[in-house]
Every structure is written in C-alpha cells, then in structure tokens.
Amino acid sequence: MSKRAVDAVFQALFILSDLRFLLRETAPQHDFDEAQKKRAATSLEKVKRQIAIIEEELVQ
Amino acid sequence: MKCAVDIEARDVEEMYINIDPIQAGGRLTADAMKAAISFGDGYSVCDNCRNPPRLDYIQKPPIAQFHADLATWLNMDTARVVPGARRGFQAVASTYVEKGDPVIVTSLAHYTEFMAIEAAGGVPREIPKDAKNHITPDAAAEKIEAVIREFSHTPPLLFVDHVDYQFGNVHDVAGIIKVAHQYDIPVLVNGAYTVGIMPVDGKALGADFVVGSGHKSMAAPAPSGVLATTKEHAGQVFRTTQAKGDVTGRTFGMKEVEMMGCTLMGVTVVGMMASFPHVRERVQHWETEVAHSQAVVDALLSIEGTKVLSDYPRQHSLTRIDTRESFDTVAEHHKKRGFFLSSDLKKRGITGVIPGSTKVWKFNTFGLTDKQIRHVGESFIEVARENGLNIV
Numbered sequence: 515m516s517k518r519a520v521d522a523v524f525q526a527l528f529i530l531s532d533l534r535f536l537l538r539e540t541a542p543q544h545d546f547d548e549a550q551k552k553r554a555a556t557s558l559e560k561v562k563r564q565i566a567i568i569e570e571e572l573v574q
Numbered sequence: 575m576k577c578a579v580d581i582e583a584r585d586v587e588e589m590y591i592n593i594d595p596i597q598a599g600g601r602l603t604a605d606a607m608k609a610a611i612s613f614g615d616g617y618s619v620c621d622n623c624r625n626p627p628r629l630d631y632i633q634k635p636p637i638a639q640f641h642a643d644l645a646t647w648l649n650m651d652t653a654r655v656v657p658g659a660r661r662g663f664q665a666v667a668s669t670y671v672e673k674g675d676p677v678i679v680t681s682l683a684h685y686t687e688f689m690a691i692e693a694a695g696g697v698p699r700e701i702p703k704d705a706k707n708h709i710t711p712d713a714a715a716e717k718i719e720a721v722i723r724e725f726s727h728t729p730p731l732l733f734v735d736h737v738d739y740q741f742g743n744v745h746d747v748a749g750i751i752k753v754a755h756q757y758d759i760p761v762l763v764n765g766a767y768t769v770g771i772m773p774v775d776g777k778a779l780g781a782d783f784v785v786g787s788g789h790k791s792m793a794a795p796a797p798s799g800v801l802a803t804t805k806e807h808a809g810q811v812f813r814t815t816q817a818k819g820d821v822t823g824r825t826f827g828m829k830e831v832e833m834m835g836c837t838l839m840g841v842t843v844v845g846m847m848a849s850f851p852h853v854r855e856r857v858q859h860w861e862t863e864v865a866h867s868q869a870v871v872d873a874l875l876s877i878e879g880t881k882v883l884s885d886y887p888r889q890h891s892l893t894r895i896d897t898r899e900s901f902d903t904v905a906e907h908h909k910k911r912g913f914f915l916s917s918d919l920k921k922r923g924i925t926g927v928i929p930g931s932t933k934v935w936k937f938n939t940f941g942l943t944d945k946q947i948r949h950v951g952e953s954f955i956e957v958a959r960e961n962g963l964n965i966v
Contacts, residue, residue, distance in 0.1 A: 528608045535604035537588040539943060542923020 742892030873951030
C-alpha cells in the first residue's frame with residue numbers, strides 16, 4: 515500500500531481542477547493576466563512535484 | 575476528446591462563455607470538482623454511517639453539520655437535502671395535499687410544481703399575473719377567495735416562485751405569504767432561482783417551506799436541492815416511518831417517509847457541501863451580478879428594435895428578451911436563417927442561446943467575470959452591426 519502515491523494522485527487531480535477552473539474564468543480567450551499566469555505557473559509546479567512522487571513510489 | 579467509450583468529454587464551460595438560462599448558477603466551484611473526484615463512487619458518503627443510520631446524522635464527512643448550516647443560512651429551523659427542488663415540492667405536496675384538494679400556484683409556476691400537485695392527487699389553480707408579469711398579493715387574495723368558493727374549503731398549500739423562470743422577475747413573496755396566512759394556508763417558496771445566488775431569509779419572507787435547487791443555483795452536481803422548513807411543519811413533512819412488515823415484523827426506525835430514507839448519497843451532497851462556503855460568500859455580491867445583467871441588457875437594448883420583457887432595470891441575472899424586430903429581421907433573409915445568431919455568438923466564444931432562437935429568448939449572466947460580461951455585451955453589438963442592424 516502506498517498512501518503517499520494515492521495522496522499524490524489525488525493532489526495532482528485537485529491542482530489540475532484549479533487549473534480547469536482558471537480556464538473557465540478566462541473563457542473564451544484564455545488571455546491570462548499576470549496574476550493568473552502566476553497562479554497557473556504555481557499550479558503546474560505543484561503538479562510536477564506530485565507526479566515526481568507518483569513516479570518515485572510506483573515506477574522507479 | 576472522449577472521457578469514456580462513446581461519451582465526449584464536456585468542455586463547454588472551459589471553451590465558451592455559457593449564458594444558458596438554466597445552467598449559470600449550477601456551474602461547479604473548483605472545490606466541488608475536487609469533491610466529485612473524491613466522492614464519485616455510489617454510496618461514498620456512507621463509509622461512516624452509524625446509528626441512527628440516516629444521511630443527516632453522518633458526521634464524517636460533516637453532513638449533519640451541513641444540514642444545520644443550511645437551515646441557519648436560510649433562516650429556517652430545519653433542512654434536508656433533496657434530489658432537486660422538484661423532490662422538495664413533491665415531499666411537501668405529498669404531506670399536505672389530499673385527493674381532490676385545490677392547490678394554489680402562480681401563472682408563472684414551474685411545471686414541476688404542477689407535477690408534485692398531480693402526484694398527490696391535488697388540483698392546481700393559478701394566480702394570474704398582472705400586465706407587468708408580476709404575481710401580486712391582491713391577485714393571490716382574489717384567487718384564494720375564488721378557490722374557496724369553487725371547492726368549499728381552503729387550499730392546504732400555496733406555491734409561489736420567489737423569482738420566476740419565465741421572466742426572472744422578483745415577486746412580492748412576503749406580501750403573498752401574508753395574505754395566504756390570513757387564510758391559514760402554508761406557503762412553499764420556490765427559490766430555485768434565488769437560493770444560492772442571492773440572499774434569502776425564510777423567516778423574513780414568512781415562508782413555511784423554502785426550496786432551493788443545488789444544480790440550478792448552488793454550484794452543485796445534479797440532482798440536488800434543499801427543503802427547509804419551520805419547527806411547526808418539520809414534524810409533518812419529515813415524519814418518520816411507522817411501517818412494519820407483517821411477516822418479518824421489521825420496522826425502519828428513524829427513516830423519513832418523504833425522504834425515502836436517505837436522499838443524496840455521494841457526489842451530489844458532497845458537491846453541495848464543497849461549494850457551500852463559496853455559495854454563502856457569493857450571495858453577498860448579488861448587486862454585482864445584477865449590474866452585470868444590466869450591462870448586457872443595455873448592450874442588447876442599444877440594438878434598434880430590441881425589447882426587454884423582464885423587469886427593467888434588471889433585478890436578476892435571468893432575462894427574457896424580445897428580438898423579433900432586430901435579430902429576427904436578419905434571420906428572415908440570412909442563409910443560416912435563425913441559426914445565424916447562435917452561430918455568430920459561438921464564433922466569438924459565447925454559447926447558451928438556443929440555436930435558431932431570434933424571436934423571444936432567455937439568457938443568464940450569473941457568475942461571469944467583468945471581462946466576460948464586457949465580451950458578451952460587445953459581441954451582441956458586433957453581431958448586430960455586422961448584420962446591418964442599427965445601434966442607437
């Protein structure tokens with residue numbers, strides 16, 4: 515059982531949900547302002563960290 | 575892109591500004607999306623269901639607290655989550671209406687109110703609207719008198735829509751309830767277009783029942799809703815079962831008859847709960863939503879020949895518009911006929927106007943950002959200008 519991997523999968527999905535919400539807020543052009551770009555960049559960094567955990571726990 | 579075999583993923587809200595009249599208030603919050611990911615399995619909220627085995631007693635996730643919070647928020651005494659506003663109507667009608675009873679609704683009532691009355695064996699009678707598409711206390715009093723004359727007894731229930739689905743007009747619900755109570759008629763307030771998008775105070779309205787829709791106005795998955803009531807009525811509408819099996823002798827304890835035991839058992843209730851803090855917050859910004867609605871309506875009214883059929887200035891984000899003398903004149907000779915409007919809007923990233931509609935149609939601006947509102951207003955004007963209509 516890898517609680518850490520399970521948590522990372524959920525965390526990644528939750529962070530991507532925040533990104534999805536950002537797409538909704540900015541539809542249809544998705545023309546991000548500076549604050550939105552920062553939010554998106556932060557989210558992507560967080561997702562990468564979670565994916566790294568999943569790889570570490572399940573694949574490597 | 576498919577999300578499963580033969581099921582296209584839905585990306586309408588990500589790709590377009592959606593002004594569909596019924597979808598605006600039910601768009602999920604990010605937290606509700608996360609809850610949906612986590613609680614998608616059927617009986618997912620039942621992991622920690624203990625004694626008494628009933629949804630509104632579950633502590634983890636905090637469904638019991640959510641029920642208490644819902645009642646407090648609506649300023650009512652008790653509340654239950656239900657599978658859509660219609661099931662709230664049905665629970666109340668089933669409790670109070672006997673076969674052949676007259677039940678008063680309004681001439682702007684949602685069809686599900688009629689269904690609830692019919693299922694209970696009641697006979698619907700409508701309060702007429704006035705020339706301004708309003709239901710007034712005077713009209714309610716006249717109808718009550720007429721119904722008493724016709725049936726020789728007082729109706730056991732009256733339904734009134736806080737904001738109607740046809741025009742998005744706000745009605746004098748408190749005044750109507752005051753009249754109904756003079757005849758001892760309990761009143762159910764249909765808050766499908768108010769609970770979750772604008773402040774609602776059940777006690778201030780004098781309501782006996784307040785019904786809201788989770789998927790229409792509380793940023794929740796469908797089907798979901800809330801039925802709230804007073805101490806006076808809670809014992810009746812939320813009565814527990816007395817049934818007993820004649821062979822097994824089984825009884826069913828605390829299960830509530832009108833709730834069919836438990837109601838929302840997974841993603842619906844947890845989605846409602848996850849959105850609730852945001853919903854509580856957003857109703858405080860109702861004035862901004864009304865200003866947004868007004869801005870789009872004003873943009874439409876700048877197109878020569880366009881009329882607004884809802885109250886003006888706007889008091890709600892749902893609006894009924896008449897473009898028979900503007901966009902419909904274009905449709906008469908356009909190669910796409912009436913489909914040109916939805917098509918031209920879609921090119922600009924706007925959806926939700928029924929394809930083919932250029933006569934009388936509705937839209938809802940709830941939940942859009944300032945930027946999106948500007949885009950919608952400017953797009954209507956651009957489409958009009960490109961098709962030779964005058965902007966005044």
